Amino acid sequence: MAGMDGTGPRVWITRARPGADRTAVAxxxxxxxxxxxxxxxxxxxxxxxxxxxxxxxxxxxxxGVTAFAARTPRRDWPVFTVGDATAAAARASGFDRVRSAGGAVDDLAALIAADWTADSGLILAPGPQEPAGDLAGRLAGRVALRPLPLYAAVETDASAPVGFDSVLVHSPRAARALATRLSPAAAGGRDLVAISVAAAAALTGAGFARIRIAATPDEDSLLAALGNPARPV
Known part of the structure; x- marks a missing residue:
């Protein structure tokens, strides 16, 4: 699915599948x-x-939820998640004791630290080989937490689509890839919408007409930052 039929502004989704397809539907x-x-x-x-x-x-x-759930049938652990979308994925995968921090990695660390001690036992953090945030570092000395890398994010050979109006960037990794694919001339007149300041950092001099940052690092806020297409009167 390279695109969907429609007459509204064309928005380039750079994130990996299957998340890219969920964003496309939204x-x-x-x-x-x-x-x-x-x-x-x-x-x-x-x-x-x-x-x-x-x-x-x-x-x-x-x-991370999807990758871990595919590796074991166990669902008896309590679960902490960074935000509500991740919490929903955990519940959909069969976990029934799920608490969401409703924010970013700092919020997740605060939630865990408020509810867990070094004596409470080991917390396993399944996720990417290169996490966007250092959860273990934020909890060092307070909570025993061990990262578990279950997948790696690698660049594809995709090039910029023709005739897009805006581009969504969900991660610093995607931003760095975008910076190598798009010239300032190609970015000119187009909008960049990033999920966080960190995700936009590699693109601040890329030539975009406007750079908008999501209020919080989640999909709902990213789409809110994109706004709505102009409606005919």
Whole structure:
């Protein structure tokens, strides 16, 4: 699915699938024409799954939930998640004791620290090989937390689509890939909408007409920053 039929402004989705396809559905519902051309792909890793002593789980994205749920049928741990979309993914995967921090990695660290101690047991954090935030570092000395890399984010060979109006960037990794694909001339007159300041950092001098940042690092806020297409009077 490179794009969907529609007459609204064309929005380039750079994130990896399957998230890119969910974003496309949300954009189409808002009246945009989504153009799915991911700059990032998720590649599974065969990391050994050592669950000995694990007392809880922490997830920073729905991708981490999906990757972990595919590796084990166990669903008996309490779960901490970075935000509501990740919490929904955890519940949909069968976990029934789920608490959402409703924000970013700092909020997740605060939620865990308020409810967990070094004596409470090990928290396993399944996720990417290169996490966007250092959850373990934020909890060092207070909580025993072990990252579990289950997938790697790698660049695709996708090029910029023709005739897009705006581009969505969901991660610093995608932003760095975009910076190598798009010249200032190609970015001129177009809008960049990023999920966070960190995700926009690699593109501040890329030549975009406008750069908009989501109020909080989640999909709903990203789409709110994009706004709605102009409606005919």
């Amino acid at each position: 954009l189409a519902a808002r009246g945009f024409t989504p153009v799915v051309a991911p700059l990032i792909a998720l590649v599974p890793l065969d990391t050994p799954l050592d669950l000995a002593g694990v007392a809880a789980l922490a997830f920073t994205s729905p991708n």
